[in-house]
Amino acid sequence: xxxxxxxxxxxPPMPVMCVFMLLTAHGVTFFNTANVVTVVNFTxxxxxxxxx
Numbered sequence: 001x002x003x004x005x006x007x008x009x010x011x012p013p014m015p016v017m018c019v020f021m022l023l024t025a026h027g028v029t030f031f032n033t034a035n036v037v038t039v040v041n042f043t044x045x046x047x048x049x050x051x052x
Contacts, residue, residue, distance in 0.1 A: 001017065001020050001024070004017070
């Protein structure tokens with residue numbers, strides 16, 4: 001998405017950009033869940049987790 005906004009690549013159609021945004025939004029929740037699960041399962045070896 002950033003490459004298309006800055007003009008490095010051609011802009012894709014709007015529905016494709018919406019799919020990119022949908023995938024990005026779901027990816028963030030996946031990584032947040034992975035962080036929480038790691039902290040719960042490996043409490044001795046976990047790093048700092050920041051939850052918003």
